[in-house]
Amino acid sequence: MVIAESSGSRISITNQIRVVIVFLLSGLWSGLISGWLSTTSTFRSFLYIPGDKFLIPTYKYWTVFALVFSGALVIAYLVSRLFGWLTLSPTLMGQLLSLLVLVASPILLYALTRANFLIATIYYLACLPIAMCVITARLRLLALAVLQNFLVLIAVLIVLYVVFSLMKVSAELYEYVQAGVAQSLFAAAFGCWLTWTPARFYEPAE
DSSP states (O other), X not given: OHHHHHHHHHHHHXXXXXHHHHHHHHHHXXXXXXXXXXXXXXXXXXXXXXXXXXXXXXXXXXXXXXHHHHHHHHHHHHHHHHTTOOOOOOOHHHHHHHHHHHHHHHHHHHHHHOOHHHHHHHIIIIIHHHHXXXXXXXXXXXXXHHHHHHHHHXXXXXXXXXXXXXXXXXXXXXXXXXXXXXXXXXXHHHHHHHHOOOHHHHSOOO
16 A cells, blocks of 8 residues: 555656646747747847837737747646646636636736836736636635745746856847746746645645
């Protein structure tokens, strides 16, 4: 009995690691696509408008960002379900609502605030946790999801500081590295949340 439980536990942990890796790689792919779009002259003129010192993202940029990043999460989710690594079985409504939050929130934030430099931060720290809690039916744990993503944000800043300060990344690769690191780590956090089953925290005792 003990051996069987130990074997099952190892399998579960292995699957959790696989899911997180799949989400990490999908997020990295999303970040590289975002970096490519931001550095290609044709798309750059379509996604940005000139500012006093910097290019300013338009609603088109946030629409593309929402579609690319959400697409990466959906692909990672489907791959994890297809191979049986993810045992989560959310309702169809939960999946659709989560996807709606993922896609609509960057565009909605732009329409409401126009604070371009804050939209990504608010998306990762507030809207992404909402989507995470909706698809797993854990809205009671929203504060915990926000805390997780806040810690991920700190990790992103540390990694970017190390890369840009110590490794001397060229200006041509700036967008690729910034978007790749941020989107891969936040996607991995999304996958980690999906594999976590804190039954004792939110389910009533039998």
